[in-house]
Amino acid sequence: MATQSDTPLGGFVDSHFHIWDIKTTRFGYRWPREDSGVPFKYTPAQLVDVMKPTNVEHAVFVQVNNNCPEETVWLCELAEEYKFIKGIVAGLDPTDKDFGATLDRLSQNPRVVGIRHLLEFEEPDWLIRDDVIEGLKILESRGKTFDLQMVPALMKYVPTVSQRIPGLKMMVDHIAKPNIREGLFDDWAKDITKMAENPNMYCKISGMVTEVDTKKYTTLQEVEEQLVPYVKHVLDCFGPSRCMYGSDWPVSEMSGIPYKGVYDIACRLINRLAPGPENTAAIFRDNAVKFYGLNLDLM
Numbered sequence: 001m002a003t004q005s006d007t008p009l010g011g012f013v014d015s016h017f018h019i020w021d022i023k024t025t026r027f028g029y030r031w032p033r034e035d036s037g038v039p040f041k042y043t044p045a046q047l048v049d050v051m052k053p054t055n056v057e058h059a060v061f062v063q064v065n066n067n068c069p070e071e072t073v074w075l076c077e078l079a080e081e082y083k084f085i086k087g088i089v090a091g092l093d094p095t096d097k098d099f100g101a102t103l104d105r106l107s108q109n110p111r112v113v114g115i116r117h118l119l120e121f122e123e124p125d126w127l128i129r130d131d132v133i134e135g136l137k138i139l140e141s142r143g144k145t146f147d148l149q150m151v152p153a154l155m156k157y158v159p160t161v162s163q164r165i166p167g168l169k170m171m172v173d174h175i176a177k178p179n180i181r182e183g184l185f186d187d188w189a190k191d192i193t194k195m196a197e198n199p200n201m202y203c204k205i206s207g208m209v210t211e212v213d214t215k216k217y218t219t220l221q222e223v224e225e226q227l228v229p230y231v232k233h234v235l236d237c238f239g240p241s242r243c244m245y246g247s248d249w250p251v252s253e254m255s256g257i258p259y260k261g262v263y264d265i266a267c268r269l270i271n272r273l274a275p276g277p278e279n280t281a282a283i284f285r286d287n288a289v290k291f292y293g294l295n296l297d298l299m
């Protein structure tokens with residue numbers, strides 16, 4: 001008999017969420033700051049609440065702080081209580097002298113699946129520095145993943161990383177944040193095409209609503225229309241077997257669209273551009289499981 005996690009319609013995975021607590025954790029957040037205009041604190045309990053009206057039952061935390069193993073430890077502790085946290089992407093710096101040892105120590109918890117490093121605080125060519133490449137080789141040797149916090153200007157560096165470490169599983173976060181407000185498309189599209197040539201590169205269909213002018217496009221349908229060409233292009237390049245849904249909650253809240261609205265837009269886009277229960281299961285669950293090596297039965 002099929003269990004719920006076998007059906008295409010249940011047990012969805014949100015591949016990208018954050019929580020933070022900028023006052024009490026003392027991690028020294030570079031973003032958000034107290035003057036960023038966003039709440040100081042988002043908790044797993046709030047996420048449980050907003051996930052309720054959706055099919056999302058599992059989620060992957062993505063780092064907020066660079067080079068902060070303490071944040072990963074904090075999430076591992078929270079995951080003991082909040083079982084929906086099935087994956088943790090750690091904020092580790094691959095150039096840190098203890099990178100391999102720290103990664104090994106944290107990876108004793110099976111929820112720790114990979115790393116991300118916020119690139120906005122680094123020089124543009126950071127990704128192709130020799131010390132970064134050496135660290136990423138360690139990451140690859142441990143079978144862990146690398147989430148790329150990408151913006152269009154950095155995409156040109158990614159094929160070099162693909163060439164130098166072809167076995168490294170990499171993720172383009174947030175379809176690389178194209179400038180949807182100004183309708184910029186062609187250069188972004190070329191770089192997406194090039195990055196997708198690496199079969200170990202995946203793409204998160206996430207983080208897009210904050211790039212839409214939601215003061216001008218106020219309904220979910222209008223926002224969806226703004227996203228269609230971009231989502232179509234990533235699906236054309238990566239295919240439905242290398243794309244996955246992510247909410248980017250609570251950063252997504254800055255668009256004024258709540259969790260359920262972001263989810264509904266994604267469901268409508270996937271139904272339109274990659275219809276069929278196989279694609280739904282892949283994009284909303286199985287690709288995240290495959291990429292990160294999640295164990296959805298972890299309790």
Ligand SMILES: [Zn+2]
Binds near residue numbers: 016207248
């Ligand atoms: Zn994010």
